[in-house]
Amino acid sequence: MKIVGLTGGIGSGKTTIGKWFLEEGIPVYNSDSEAKKLINEDLQIVKSLTGLFGEETYQNGIYNSKYVASKVFNDKELLENLNQIVHPAVFRHFDNWVKNQTTSFVVKEAAILFESGSYKDCDAIISVVADEEIRIQRVAGRDGSNPEQVRKRMDNQWKDEQRISLSDYVIYNNSDLNDLKKEFDQVYKKLLKQFQSS
Ligand code: ATP
Numbered sequence: 001m002k003i004v005g006l007t008g009g010i011g012s013g014k015t016t017i018g019k020w021f022l023e024e025g026i027p028v029y030n031s032d033s034e035a036k037k038l039i040n041e042d043l044q045i046v047k048s049l050t051g052l053f054g055e056e057t058y059q060n061g062i063y064n065s066k067y068v069a070s071k072v073f074n075d076k077e078l079l080e081n082l083n084q085i086v087h088p089a090v091f092r093h094f095d096n097w098v099k100n101q102t103t104s105f106v107v108k109e110a111a112i113l114f115e116s117g118s119y120k121d122c123d124a125i126i127s128v129v130a131d132e133e134i135r136i137q138r139v140a141g142r143d144g145s146n147p148e149q150v151r152k153r154m155d156n157q158w159k160d161e162q163r164i165s166l167s168d169y170v171i172y173n174n175s176d177l178n179d180l181k182k183e184f185d186q187v188y189k190k191l192l193k194q195f196q197s198s
Contacts, residue, residue, distance in 0.1 A: 001105070002104060002106075003108055003122045004045045004124045005107075005119050006108065006126050006188070007109070009130075009131075009157050010154055012128040013130065013173040013180060016177070017128060019110045020188075029097055029098075029106065029107070038086070038090060038093060039063045048085045066081065076124055094118075100196040105123070108122065113125070114158050115158060124169070124191065125166065125169070126161070127170050129172050137169075141145060
């Protein structure tokens with residue numbers, strides 16, 4: 001089973017492209033939403049995070065992401081500890097998910113594909129790239145996020161230039177959705193050529 005990593009900064013258009021892969025019948029694993037599910041449902045994670053951050057980590061059984069974010073905000077070591085609990089669990093969950101797929105390749109969508117190191121397990125990597133200001137506008141339009149908060153989250157992620165240097169395919173998303181779809185179609189055709197014959 002070949003793995004195509006799909007990454008890009010916040011609001012770059014990963015999920016939009018992920019939906020087009022799904023429409024083509026290609027399974028997509030959304031690492032961010034699966035991680036959120038595991039953090040709430042995996043008893044081992046719940047136990048480890050409660051041990052690390054205290055009882056306030058879960059309120060009425062629901063993960064208190066604001067509380068944890070405030071704890072790790074200025075504490076790199078604590079952030080590293082958090083990642084060491086969550087990332088391996090997501091990797092294992094993904095490995096099990098892959099075993100149940102039957103297509104020639106699957107897509108692993110992850111905002112932090114590079115930062116988490118999981119890009120090393122990918123057979124091809126797509127980065128979706130768009131100007132920061134455009135991304136901020138789009139995220140604000142999508143969920144009402146405050147531009148300052150979006151900028152802060154961007155500061156913790158890799159820059160586009162770093163992602164591009166390690167990517168096999170780069171999809172530019174500064175224009176409209178029609179242009180994005182055309183770029184997607186081209187990359188999709190190349191992936192079919194690359195993986196359907198192997
Ligand atoms: P996140 O990292 O926050 O999960 P993402 O990379 O998955 O973001 P999307 O959710 O696909 O990004 O896109 C962000 C928002 O911008 C969505 O509301 C999407 O519909 C919109 N969008 C994406 N590309 C375009 C475009 N070319 N033109 C207009 N709107 C777009």
